[in-house]
Amino acid sequence: MSKDKAALRSWTKAQIKIGRRAAGPVIVLSVLSALSGAGQMWCMARVLAPILLSSVTDAVSDTGGLPSFIAGFGLFSLLRIATSAGADMLAAQAGDRARRRLRTDILHRVSHHGPSLLRRMHSGALTTLIVDRVEAADGFFARFIPASTLWLLIPAILLVPIALLQGHSAFILLCCGLSVPVCQAVFGIGAAVASRNQFLAMTRLQARFLDRIRGIATIVLSGRAEDEAKKLEQAASDLRQRTMKVLRVAFLSSASIDCAMVVALILVAVTDGRLALHMNAELQAHSISSVEFLTFATSALFVLLMVPEFFAPFRSLALVYQERAHAQGLAAAMLELPELPVQEHSGHSMTAGNGGVSVAFEHVGFTWDPARGQVLHDVSFSVPAGGSVILSGVSGSGKSTIMELLLNFVQPECGRIAIGGTDLQELDPDSWTGMVSWIGQRPTLFAGTLRQNILFAHPTATEKQLMEAVQAASIDKFLSVLPQGLDTLIGEGGFGLSGGQAQRVAIARAWLKNAPLLLLDEPTAHLDPETESEIFESLSRLAEHRTLIMATHSMTTQRIRGQRIELSNGRVQAHRGAA
Amino acid sequence: MSMNRIETDHPLTDRQAIGRILLVWRKRAPALMFGVLLAVVALLCGLALMRGAGLRLAGATVGLVVAGSSVLGVLGGLRVFFRYAERLFAHGAMFRALADLRVWFFRRLAKGSAAGLGFRRSGELLSRLVSDVEALDGLYLRVLLPVVSACIVLPVLFFALAKYSVLVAGGVAVLFVFAAFIFPAMAMKISQRDGGEQLRALAALRVAVLDMTSGIREIRAFGAGHRVVEDIRTVDDQLLMAQSRLMRRSVIAGALSQLCGCLAVLLLLCAVVWGRSIHMSPVVAVGLVFLVIAGFESISGLTRAGVLAGTMGAAARRITASAGHDDPTGSMANAVGYESAPPQGFDVCFEDVGFRWTRNGPVVLKGISFEIPAGAHVVLLGESGAGKSSCAGLLLRVASPESGRILLGGVDISSLPETIVRQKIAWLSQATHLFDDTIRANLLLGRPDADEAALWKALDDAAVGDVVRELPEGLDTWLGEGGVRVSGGQGRRIALARTLLSEAPVLILDEPATGLDSETEQDFLRTLNNISGKRTVILIAHRLTGVETPDYVWRISNGQAESVSQ
Incomplete structure (x- = not known):
C-alpha cells in the first residue's frame, strides 16, 4: 500500500515537473496581470481621493493631474486584459500538450499489452481511462500547476506596496491570508479522498451503461427495461452522492476563502475608517496638511480596492483544487497498466520462406487464474513447415489457450514453443506478428465499409491484391446482394452481415496478410452445415503451402489431412497421424 | 428498420x-x-x-x-x-x-x-x-x-x-x-x-x-x-x-x-x-x-x-x-385502444404473414401461415436467411408484419401491449447478450424472483450446472465482458439457462446448440425434450440431429412454410 502511494507520489511529482516548464510563461503573464490590476486600483484611488478632499476643504483643488491618472487607469486596464487573455491561452495550450502526451502513452501501453489486459479490465473501463480520465487531467496541467505557484507568489508581491503604504493593513491581509492555507489543508485532504471515490463511481457507472446498451435488446425482450432503468437510477444517484461529498468539502474550502476576504475587507474598512475620522478632525484643526491627508486617503482607498485582488489567487486555487485529485485518479489508473517494456535490441527477426514454418510445443504448461488451476499440462506436439494439426476437445479443454500462446498474447509458464527451432520468446514480436494469420470464432468487424474492413489486414494493398482476396474468400458471391458492393457500410460488430459472410471477411484478411502460419480457432462454430462446408473449402485453399493449426470439433475437418490431437482438461489425450 | x-x-x-x-x-x-x-x-x-x-x-x-x-x-x-x-x-x-x-x-x-x-x-x-x-x-x-x-x-x-x-x-x-x-x-x-x-x-x-x-x-x-x-x-x-x-x-x-x-x-x-x-x-x-x-x-x-x-x-x-421520439415504432404499449384483456391461451398462429426488414429490401416472408398449438414442441427448419429468425422477431414484436396477422391465444398481437407479449414468450436469440456481472445476476434477468433451487435447476437443464458447481465462486462467479471468463459454449448454455428460467409459456430457442461439440449438442437437445409439456418450445435449426422429438416440423423456404411429416 505504502509502495503504491510512493509510486503515486513520484508519478505526480514527475508530471508536475513536466507541467511546471510549460507553466512558466503562464505564471509570468499572470503576475504581470496582477501588477496591472494594482496599477488600475492606484490610478482609481488617486482620482477619487482629491475629490473626497475637495468636499472637506477648499484649500487645494489638485484636479490638474486627474486626466493623466484617468488615462493611466485606461492603459493599465488594457494591459491587464491583454496579459490575462495571454495567460489563459498559454494555459490551455499547456493542457492540450499534456493530454496529447498522456493519451499517446496510454494508447501505446494498451496496444502493446493487448488482449491479456482485457481479461482484467472491461473495454469500457479502458475507454474511460483513455478518453475521460485524460480529459479530466486537463485542468491539472492547464490550471492547477500555475495556480499552485501563483497563490503564494501574487499575494506576496501585492503585499509589498500595501506594506509600504499602510503597515497595519498589510498585517491584516497577511493574517487573513495565512488562515487560508490552514483551511485548505484541513478541507483539501478530505476533498482528495472523496474525489478518488467519485471517479471510481463514475467509471463503474460508465462500464455499466456500456454493457447495458450493448445488451439492450436482451433487456428489452426479457421485459426488464424498467428494472434496468431503476438500477441505473440507483447507480446515477450513487454517483451524485459521491460527487456531492467532494463538492461539500470543496465548497467549504472556497467558503473559508470568502470568509477570510470578508473579514479582511471589513477590518480594513473599519480601521481605516477610524483613522480617517481622526485625520479629518486633525485636518479641520489644521494640525496636518491637506497633502498628508490626500496621501492617506489615496492609500486607504487603494488598499481597500486591493482586498479582492489580494484574495483572487486563493480563490482560483480553490476552484481548481479538485483537479489535483483528478490527476491522482489518473495516476492510480495508469499505475495499474503495465509499463511499456524498455525497447530491447529486437530479438531474432524471422522471414519465412515459401511453404510455411515449423512449430513445436515442448512440455508447455499454462495457468490463467491460480484459483481455477492449470489449464495446460505438459503439452507437446510438433508440426513441420507446411503441415497441419487439428486440435479437438470439448469447450474449455485448452484449445483457445494454445492459440493465445501461439499469438504471443500470453507466454508459457513452463516449457517452450519453438518456431523453426528458435524459442518464440527470442523472436522479435513484430516480425512474429507478421508471420501469423488468425481467424477466430467471430471476427471483430469495425464500423466502416466492407472494403475498409478487409484492407485492415494490409492497408497498402493494391486493388488487384484486394480483388484476389475477395475472390479467394468467395466474397464476390454475395457482393451483388449488398447495396453498395465493397463500399457497403457495416455496423459495429458486423451488423448487416451474416455469420458466414463475416467469416469470409476474416478469410479475405488472412489472404491479404499472406502469412506462413495459419491459426484457426473454431472458425465455423456458429455456422450452419452448408455454410460451414463452403467456408472450409475457402479455408483449405487458404491453407495450401502454409502451416495450419486449427482448433475445432466439427466433423467436416475430416477432409483436411494432418495430425489430430485430442485435448482433455488441458492434456494431450490422443495423438494420431504424428509427423 | x-x-x-x-x-x-x-x-x-x-x-x-x-x-x-x-x-x-x-x-x-x-x-x-x-x-x-x-x-x-x-x-x-x-x-x-x-x-x-x-x-x-x-x-x-x-x-x-x-x-x-x-x-x-x-x-x-x-x-x-x-x-x-x-x-x-x-x-x-x-x-x-x-x-x-x-x-x-x-x-x-x-x-x-x-x-x-x-x-x-x-x-x-x-x-x-x-x-x-x-x-x-x-x-x-x-x-x-x-x-x-x-x-x-x-x-x-x-x-x-x-x-x-x-x-x-x-x-x-x-x-x-x-x-x-x-x-x-x-x-x-x-x-x-x-x-x-x-x-x-x-x-x-x-x-x-x-x-x-x-x-x-x-x-x-x-x-x-x-x-x-x-x-x-x-x-x-x-x-x-x-x-x-x-x-x-x-x-x-x-x-x-x-x-x-x-x-x-x-x-x-x-x-x-x-x-x-x-x-x-x-x-x-x-x-x-x-x-x-x-x-x-x-x-x-x-x-x-x-x-x-x-x-x-x-x-x-x-x-x-x-x-428517439415518443413513438419510435408506432406500436407503443401506452397508446389507447389496446385490448385490455390478456390472451387466455397461448396457441401461436401465423396467418398469411408477409414481411421485409426494410421498405425497399428483399421480401423475407411471402404470406407465411402455420399454427403452433399450446404445449407443442415444434422445429422450424430452414437455411440461413430463410426467415426463421424473422418469424421469431415478428412474434416478439421486434418488427411488424407488412401484411397478414399473428395471433397469440386467438388475439392479434398487434393489439396487445408489448409487455404482455414478452411476458408470454421468451427468446434465446443468436445475439443474446451476457452481461458483465455475476452468473446469478445474468440468470435473474430471466426471472428476478427465482430462488437458488430454481437457478440450479435451470443451469442443470441447460447442461451447464456441473461446470458452474466446479467454479470456486459458483453462482457468484463474475462472467466478464460478454462472458469472456467462460468458454463460448458455456456462455451460450448460461444464456439458455436464463431463457429456461423465465416463466413464459412459449420458448423460442434460436439455434441454441451452435458452438457446442456434437456430443454435448445431442445431450442438450435431449434435455429440451424433457421440458414440461405445458410449455411450447419452438426450436429454430438448420437441420435435425435425430434426437429431437418434435410434435411438428415446419420447413421455411422461399418465404413459405411447409409441414414436414415425421
Missing part, C-alpha cells in the same frame, strides 16, 4: 432540443428555482458589502459614519453563508436533474431497441449518455443562474446611478448589457458550430478507442497497433483543435466583457471629475465606483457561459435525437 429513422426524422433545432430537456426537468423546477433565489440573495449581499465598505471609508474621510461595522459584519456573514448554500443546493439539484436525464435517455433508447443497436455505435451512445449529459450541467449552473443574476444586477446598477444622472446610468447600463448579454450571445452564436464539432470529435475519439479496446485481438494479430494508435491520435488532434478554437473564442469574448467593465468604471470616474451638472456627493461617488466594480465582477463568467451554451445546444440535440 425503425432505428435509423430515429436519427434522421425531424431533426430538432437547438432551442427545441433544450426545451425538450427542460421538460424532462419539470419536476425539479422548484428545487432549481430555489437555487436561483439563493444565488440572487448571495449576490445582492456581496454588492451591498462592497458598496458599504467603500462608503464607510469615504464617509470617514469627510467626517461621517455611513455604514456601521455591525451592518458590514451582517452583510459579510450573509454573503459567505448564502454563497455556500447556493453552491451546494444548486449543484445538488443539478445532479438530480442530470440523473433524471440519463434514466430518461435509457428508457427512450430501450423503447426503440428491441432489435438491437443496428448501425448505432455503442461508444457513440455512451458518449451521449455521459459527456453530452454532463455538458448540460452548465445549462443551469453556468447559464441560467448567472443570467438571472445579471438580470437582477442590471436594474440595481441603473437605479443606483439614475438617482444622480440618467445619462451615466444609461451609459453604464448599455455597457453592462453588452458585457452580460450581447457578447455572450455572440459568443454562443459563433461557438455553436465549434461546440457541436467538439462534441462530435469527443464521441469520435470514444468510438475509435472503443473499437481499439474491443478489437484488440484482431489489431494485435494483424500487427496493426501502431496504425490504430496513429488513427486515434488523428481523432484526438481534431478534438484538441476544436477545443482550442473554442478556448480562443471564449478568451476573446471574456476580454471584451472585461473591457466593458473597465469602460464603465472609466465613464463613472470621468462623470465624477468633470460632471459639474451631476449633484453627487464624493462619498456617494466612491460607493458607486465600488458597486460598479463588484457588479461587473459578478458577470465576468457570462461570456464563457455563452461559448458553453453553443456547445449545450448541440449536446441537447444529440441527446434528444438518439433518445
Whole structure:
C-alpha cells in the first residue's frame, strides 16, 4: 500500500515537473496581470481621493493631474486584459500538450499489452481511462500547476506596496491570508479522498451503461427495461452522492476563502475608517496638511480596492483544487497498466520462406487464474513447415489457450514453443506478428465499409491484391446482394452481415496478410452445415503451402489431412497421424 | 428498420432540443428555482458589502459614519453563508436533474431497441449518455443562474446611478448589457458550430478507442497497433483543435466583457471629475465606483457561459435525437385502444404473414401461415436467411408484419401491449447478450424472483450446472465482458439457462446448440425434450440431429412454410 502511494507520489511529482516548464510563461503573464490590476486600483484611488478632499476643504483643488491618472487607469486596464487573455491561452495550450502526451502513452501501453489486459479490465473501463480520465487531467496541467505557484507568489508581491503604504493593513491581509492555507489543508485532504471515490463511481457507472446498451435488446425482450432503468437510477444517484461529498468539502474550502476576504475587507474598512475620522478632525484643526491627508486617503482607498485582488489567487486555487485529485485518479489508473517494456535490441527477426514454418510445443504448461488451476499440462506436439494439426476437445479443454500462446498474447509458464527451432520468446514480436494469420470464432468487424474492413489486414494493398482476396474468400458471391458492393457500410460488430459472410471477411484478411502460419480457432462454430462446408473449402485453399493449426470439433475437418490431437482438461489425450 | 429513422426524422433545432430537456426537468423546477433565489440573495449581499465598505471609508474621510461595522459584519456573514448554500443546493439539484436525464435517455433508447443497436455505435451512445449529459450541467449552473443574476444586477446598477444622472446610468447600463448579454450571445452564436464539432470529435475519439479496446485481438494479430494508435491520435488532434478554437473564442469574448467593465468604471470616474451638472456627493461617488466594480465582477463568467451554451445546444440535440421520439415504432404499449384483456391461451398462429426488414429490401416472408398449438414442441427448419429468425422477431414484436396477422391465444398481437407479449414468450436469440456481472445476476434477468433451487435447476437443464458447481465462486462467479471468463459454449448454455428460467409459456430457442461439440449438442437437445409439456418450445435449426422429438416440423423456404411429416 505504502509502495503504491510512493509510486503515486513520484508519478505526480514527475508530471508536475513536466507541467511546471510549460507553466512558466503562464505564471509570468499572470503576475504581470496582477501588477496591472494594482496599477488600475492606484490610478482609481488617486482620482477619487482629491475629490473626497475637495468636499472637506477648499484649500487645494489638485484636479490638474486627474486626466493623466484617468488615462493611466485606461492603459493599465488594457494591459491587464491583454496579459490575462495571454495567460489563459498559454494555459490551455499547456493542457492540450499534456493530454496529447498522456493519451499517446496510454494508447501505446494498451496496444502493446493487448488482449491479456482485457481479461482484467472491461473495454469500457479502458475507454474511460483513455478518453475521460485524460480529459479530466486537463485542468491539472492547464490550471492547477500555475495556480499552485501563483497563490503564494501574487499575494506576496501585492503585499509589498500595501506594506509600504499602510503597515497595519498589510498585517491584516497577511493574517487573513495565512488562515487560508490552514483551511485548505484541513478541507483539501478530505476533498482528495472523496474525489478518488467519485471517479471510481463514475467509471463503474460508465462500464455499466456500456454493457447495458450493448445488451439492450436482451433487456428489452426479457421485459426488464424498467428494472434496468431503476438500477441505473440507483447507480446515477450513487454517483451524485459521491460527487456531492467532494463538492461539500470543496465548497467549504472556497467558503473559508470568502470568509477570510470578508473579514479582511471589513477590518480594513473599519480601521481605516477610524483613522480617517481622526485625520479629518486633525485636518479641520489644521494640525496636518491637506497633502498628508490626500496621501492617506489615496492609500486607504487603494488598499481597500486591493482586498479582492489580494484574495483572487486563493480563490482560483480553490476552484481548481479538485483537479489535483483528478490527476491522482489518473495516476492510480495508469499505475495499474503495465509499463511499456524498455525497447530491447529486437530479438531474432524471422522471414519465412515459401511453404510455411515449423512449430513445436515442448512440455508447455499454462495457468490463467491460480484459483481455477492449470489449464495446460505438459503439452507437446510438433508440426513441420507446411503441415497441419487439428486440435479437438470439448469447450474449455485448452484449445483457445494454445492459440493465445501461439499469438504471443500470453507466454508459457513452463516449457517452450519453438518456431523453426528458435524459442518464440527470442523472436522479435513484430516480425512474429507478421508471420501469423488468425481467424477466430467471430471476427471483430469495425464500423466502416466492407472494403475498409478487409484492407485492415494490409492497408497498402493494391486493388488487384484486394480483388484476389475477395475472390479467394468467395466474397464476390454475395457482393451483388449488398447495396453498395465493397463500399457497403457495416455496423459495429458486423451488423448487416451474416455469420458466414463475416467469416469470409476474416478469410479475405488472412489472404491479404499472406502469412506462413495459419491459426484457426473454431472458425465455423456458429455456422450452419452448408455454410460451414463452403467456408472450409475457402479455408483449405487458404491453407495450401502454409502451416495450419486449427482448433475445432466439427466433423467436416475430416477432409483436411494432418495430425489430430485430442485435448482433455488441458492434456494431450490422443495423438494420431504424428509427423 | 425503425432505428435509423430515429436519427434522421425531424431533426430538432437547438432551442427545441433544450426545451425538450427542460421538460424532462419539470419536476425539479422548484428545487432549481430555489437555487436561483439563493444565488440572487448571495449576490445582492456581496454588492451591498462592497458598496458599504467603500462608503464607510469615504464617509470617514469627510467626517461621517455611513455604514456601521455591525451592518458590514451582517452583510459579510450573509454573503459567505448564502454563497455556500447556493453552491451546494444548486449543484445538488443539478445532479438530480442530470440523473433524471440519463434514466430518461435509457428508457427512450430501450423503447426503440428491441432489435438491437443496428448501425448505432455503442461508444457513440455512451458518449451521449455521459459527456453530452454532463455538458448540460452548465445549462443551469453556468447559464441560467448567472443570467438571472445579471438580470437582477442590471436594474440595481441603473437605479443606483439614475438617482444622480440618467445619462451615466444609461451609459453604464448599455455597457453592462453588452458585457452580460450581447457578447455572450455572440459568443454562443459563433461557438455553436465549434461546440457541436467538439462534441462530435469527443464521441469520435470514444468510438475509435472503443473499437481499439474491443478489437484488440484482431489489431494485435494483424500487427496493426501502431496504425490504430496513429488513427486515434488523428481523432484526438481534431478534438484538441476544436477545443482550442473554442478556448480562443471564449478568451476573446471574456476580454471584451472585461473591457466593458473597465469602460464603465472609466465613464463613472470621468462623470465624477468633470460632471459639474451631476449633484453627487464624493462619498456617494466612491460607493458607486465600488458597486460598479463588484457588479461587473459578478458577470465576468457570462461570456464563457455563452461559448458553453453553443456547445449545450448541440449536446441537447444529440441527446434528444438518439433518445428517439415518443413513438419510435408506432406500436407503443401506452397508446389507447389496446385490448385490455390478456390472451387466455397461448396457441401461436401465423396467418398469411408477409414481411421485409426494410421498405425497399428483399421480401423475407411471402404470406407465411402455420399454427403452433399450446404445449407443442415444434422445429422450424430452414437455411440461413430463410426467415426463421424473422418469424421469431415478428412474434416478439421486434418488427411488424407488412401484411397478414399473428395471433397469440386467438388475439392479434398487434393489439396487445408489448409487455404482455414478452411476458408470454421468451427468446434465446443468436445475439443474446451476457452481461458483465455475476452468473446469478445474468440468470435473474430471466426471472428476478427465482430462488437458488430454481437457478440450479435451470443451469442443470441447460447442461451447464456441473461446470458452474466446479467454479470456486459458483453462482457468484463474475462472467466478464460478454462472458469472456467462460468458454463460448458455456456462455451460450448460461444464456439458455436464463431463457429456461423465465416463466413464459412459449420458448423460442434460436439455434441454441451452435458452438457446442456434437456430443454435448445431442445431450442438450435431449434435455429440451424433457421440458414440461405445458410449455411450447419452438426450436429454430438448420437441420435435425435425430434426437429431437418434435410434435411438428415446419420447413421455411422461399418465404413459405411447409409441414414436414415425421
